[in-house]
Amino acid sequence: MSLCPGYKQVDAFGPDDEYEDEEEVSYVTLDLGSVEPSLLPSSASYRLIGLDTPTPFLQLSGTVLKGQHESLLGTELLFGDGKDTSADRSKRTVAYLASTKQRVCFKEVRLQPKGEGKEKDKEPPAEEDNGRHALDRTTGKQAPPPRKKRTKKKKRKMAPRGRTHQSQRGKATEKEKERRSRLTMLTMTTRR
Template structure:
């Protein structure tokens, strides 16, 4: 006989049952904790059904109520008592300590339903109509318009304009002749001496490069958000 794993032996045939039975049964006690059970339900129930006690998810059925359990390891141990009766006085009842345990099964009430019923009650994703999509796009467009920075008007240099205006005013005063000299002065010279009070046209304000890049990023982010929302609704 060869050993496959520690504690296991490979055999060709099994022997008598008496070789595998020790004669002593191991008894283990586990406390049951019905957290959400109604207090009046337990005393009125004379029979119960416990399934899968040695599995990770045992089930308990009391009349028409089903409970799902989970194993809980206690920090210490608790004492399990049983009811005792006095033979001499049957009406006198008392409790007797039976054993100790450090394992508890905590049950919670559940409802058992068919898979078809669960699929029918599962909420389905809502699909947006064309009108709702158009309204959502309009809201996104308004948000983008509000987030785009506005163009600022270019300000004139106050000091330069004042000096230029003063020079022009002085030139005009020097160029205008008196009444006595006006008769002998040449009209062409007077025209040439008079400066033209015209200003160069101001260039139109242009949006800065940072503002354009920021607006472009806002549009791309909004488009990505719209695509993600449509994919989520389709799923």
């Protein structure tokens, strides 16, 4: 007997030969952007998290990168080292591996604890140490000094059109009078 009409209870599935296992392999290239190329070989391990999500993350030796999927206009061909592993670079061969139409572009991000992101007034701690600056995690070289925080300039209040400030009232310049007369001449000629 079944709980729902039209369905029946199955005690056991048939033999595994009846089912087909298909494996689909797709290749995606990873664009690391501004990451220093010397960082890649020095990284003993990496973590790639959420490749099938809209925003995958990659961790290379303490550097965290956030990715975004992009569809390519064309097809990107992927090649690997050929069977002939000669020491001479000019005689090396390459072999076709696969092609792809997707790329994941990564940018470096800085992770912050959950509480710090909401506080706007808190200024980040200075990374200076006795006049020496910290190392840039992307390049591994000395980082430039941090920039000072910009301040907003106060906007000046402008007088409404056709009027001048009190200090300039009555001091209409010759240029202003000339401009007004041109405007009246222009309106007269367009009305005809």
